[in-house]
Amino acid sequence: MTILEQCFARPPYSIPAAEREALLLGAFNELTAHHHAHCAPYARIVDGYWGGLRAADSLADLPYLPVSLFKMRRMLSVSDDDIRVTLTSSGTTGQAVSQILVDRESSMLQQKALANSLMHVLGPKRLPMLVIDTDAVFKDPRMMSARGAGVLGQMRFGRDHAFALTPDLRPDIDAVRDFLAKHGDAPFFMFGFTFMVWANLYEQFRDAGLDLSNGVLIHSGGWKKLVEKAVDNQVFRAALKDSFGLIRVHNFYGMVEQIGSIFMEGPDGLLYPPNFSDVIIRNPVTWELAPVGEPGVVQVLSLLPRSYPGHSLLTEDMGVIEAVDAGGDEWMGKGLRILGRVAKAELRGCSDVIAAEAA
Amino acid sequence: MTFTLWNPAPVVLDDTEVLRRVEALTYAGRAPLAKSSLDLLGAISKALFSSPQARVQPQYVALAYWLRPAALERLAGELRTRFDGSFVPAPRGLALHLPPTNVDTIFVYSWAVSVLAGNCNIIRLPSQLDEGTAWLAGLIATTIAEAGEGDRHLFCQMPQDGPLIEAISRHCDLRMIWGGDAKVDSVSRTPIRPDGLSIGFPDRKSLAVICAASYRAADETERDALAARFFNDIYWFNQMGCGSPRMLYWVGESGDLAIDLYDRLDAQVTGKGHLTETGVAIGKFAAVNDLLAEGIGASATRVSNALHVLKSDRPAAMLSQTHGGGLLGQTVVGSIIDIAADVGRKVQTIGHFGFDRGDLEALGQAIAGRGGYRIVPIGQALQFDILWDGVDLFDQMTRRIAIRL
Structure with a gap:
């Protein structure tokens, strides 16, 4: 069995940190060598910045790329003909988007990893699914975006889909009541982006007397807009419990640059990396490994990326490892809390960005 | 359209009033290197030196040094040697300064040379100012007002394009565009006076x-x-x-x-x-x-x-x-x-x-x-020089009235 197969063979979040480090190190070194051999720009980076190809002594010792590099250039470790899908990150207008080049093998591994992660919280059977979004998000090509792709990706893990929102993102109360009448008495699956779950589900339906106590909600997308409303994970969970009786709520952290690697929220509210992944927190001045409990910049590792050199990435998120192997039997490894984005660098020179100046 | 004049407290003026004031500046130029001009700049130096905020910012300290009366007198002395009697030095007239969005101190130097040249000036500050720049612009506007020169130097905020700035530009004898290639290109599409001079400072x-x-x-x-x-x-x-x-x-x-x-x-x-x-x-x-x-x-x-x-x-x-x-x-x-x-x-x-x-x-x-x-x-890379990007700012900001006997 390959290391990845061993990871897949066990409950997806179950490998303790020390065992994980020992198990994954060789496979990550092999991946670094693979990308070094097949991606010339990556090789130039490893040779020019990391002192050349060598086996790392620990996961923290692996070379890492800045995640924004995928916004600056196409990076691939297979032939162009083998690319099946180009994934792009969400980005507001005018921002560069990441381009992630995925071949058949990587795509299959991502699907399998995603399925493992979701089945861990949803159970092995496909459940009826209430999407906290509108179907226009993927039906209307003008709206098609990372959001649409995200919704579509999740929908494959549910059945009998209903959509809680109208195309103009107002509550579709009839659709929700119909869904609950049919499926509300047994476990069902809900998915939505964190901000929309709050603004379009909670804020709009909170007094509608909906019983979602059989639901399992999976949500992602970041807390930035909610921080502005002073809503953190605790407030979020308490509000859903009080208004809808909804208790089974799982946030997850992931990014298109390491798609398939889902950091799932465990019972302690921390985010756990799947078996084939790990997380490292770096001190933002020395860039050395930060100890447990000390905030820093988040670096993520995933064994999945083979078609592009994205197995070890420095993100632009701040985070802290709150606990290790502390989430219970099925939630082992490092328990991560995301603290927000690194404040954007404002390096402005003598040149104006004309569009940036509001008239 | 909103035109806000720093007078020194911000005052909103309507377009008619703005254009009336701008027109009044057409013939308000002064002889280059006039004592009143040197005094005004010297007062700004003094205000900078006496404020604690300026002392922690090396750029502001450098500016204060450059504007101090002894330094200006030395500069004026050097510039006067150019006046060889074959011409009468004259200001260009009205100058429009368009500093970069990240207004560093360069725009103050460019304005100061224009003051030495005897010009009246309109300085369009960016719509969003960082704290330091807002403070610096406020200090300058206050000093100008105290010197009774508020009508001749309009530190203001206004839309970067549209009918108002187009109308103002039509009155300008000189336009200084700071902010790189794209800004020089975009601003240059708006005409100034047909006999005016527009100088752009592109990406470097x-x-x-x-x-x-x-x-x-x-x-x-x-x-x-x-x-x-x-x-x-x-x-x-x-x-x-x-x-x-x-x-x-x-x-x-x-x-x-x-x-x-x-x-x-x-x-x-x-x-x-x-x-x-x-x-x-x-x-x-x-x-x-x-x-x-x-x-x-x-x-x-x-x-x-x-x-x-x-x-x-x-x-x-x-x-x-x-x-x-x-x-x-x-x-x-x-x-x-x-x-x-x-x-x-x-x-x-x-x-x-x-x-x-x-x-x-x-x-x-x-x-x-x-x-x-x-x-x-090395160490003088950011130091302001009256010869900037190959342009002799003082020469370009003045005119010469030839006298032949």
Whole structure:
């Protein structure tokens, strides 16, 4: 069995940190060598910045790329003909988007990893699914975006889909009541982006007397807009419990640059990396490994990326490892809390960005 | 349309009133180097020196020094030697200044030279001002008002395009556009007076050159002093000024000298308490990765969080990269003349250390017809010079009325 197969063979979040480090190190070194051999720009980076190809002594010792590099250039470790899908990150207008080049093998591994992660919280059977979004998000090509792709990706893990929102993102109360009448008495699956779950589900339906106590909600997308409303994970969970009786709520952290690697929220509210992944927190001045409990910049590792050199990435998120192997039997490894984005660098020179100046 | 005049408190004026005031300035110019002009600038210097805010910002201290009465008198003396009796010096008239969005202090210098030239001035401040700039503009507007010159120098905010600025531009004899290629292009589409002069300051990049043999011969004190001056050039504007060096050329094999300098530079960073924001550090790391991936950099060293050095065999490409925040390219050449091949139109300042006049003149001749506007000692890269980007600002801001007997 390959290391990845061993990871897949066990409950997806179950490998303790020390065992994980020992198990994954060789496979990550092999991946670094693979990308070094097949991606010339990556090789130039490893040779020019990391002192050349060598086996790392620990996961923290692996070379890492800045995640924004995928916004600056196409990076691939297979032939162009083998690319099946180009994934792009969400980005507001005018921002560069990441381009992630995925071949058949990587795509299959991502699907399998995603399925493992979701089945861990949803159970092995496909459940009826209430999407906290509108179907226009993927039906209307003008709206098609990372959001649409995200919704579509999740929908494959549910059945009998209903959509809680109208195309103009107002509550579709009839659709929700119909869904609950049919499926509300047994476990069902809900998915939505964190901000929309709050603004379009909670804020709009909170007094509608909906019983979602059989639901399992999976949500992602970041807390930035909610921080502005002073809503953190605790407030979020308490509000859903009080208004809808909804208790089974799982946030997850992931990014298109390491798609398939889902950091799932465990019972302690921390985010756990799947078996084939790990997380490292770096001190933002020395860039050395930060100890447990000390905030820093988040670096993520995933064994999945083979078609592009994205197995070890420095993100632009701040985070802290709150606990290790502390989430219970099925939630082992490092328990991560995301603290927000690194404040954007404002390096402005003598040149104006004309569009940036509001008239 | 809203026109807000800093008078010095912000006052909103309607378009008719704005144009009435602008028109009134057409014939309000003064003789160049008038005492009242020198006094006004001297008062600003005094206000800067006496305010605690200015003292913590080295750029403001430099500005205060440049504007102090003795320095202005010396400058005026030099400029008066140009008045050889063959002409009567005259102001151009009304000048419109369009400083960059990140208004550093350059716009104050450009306005100050225009004041010396005797012009009336309209200074359009960006719609969003950072705290320091708002404070500086406020201090200047207050001093102007106290001197009773508020009608002649309009520090204001107004839309960057549209009918109002178009109408104002039509009255202008001189327009100074700061802010790079795109801004020069975009602003230049709006006409000024048919007999007016529009001067644009486009994108520029700068470099530094050190003679390895001279550095080797320099003692500890000289090396530390060089590092202190180099620190100013690199970090004052977070390496994003037109004059900030992006590329360092060593003439002659640098060997262990390079790292010796970088360590001293880093000691300056620590000693002066310069902090690198995490976002800047990550952006710099990304730029280093991109330049290595592209093959523009051959290898990179992280000296510290504040300083990354990228060895490059393609210095011309390295010069055109846009990231700052302490990312220095390095290459070794055999002779100072070898730099000329990398000096294109966009190169502005060449900072130097350890060369004699003959070397520098040879470099100047080698880059003539290519690019490059200033060859100055390391430490003076950001220093304002009345000769800016090859333009003699005072000459351009005045007219000469020829007198032939």
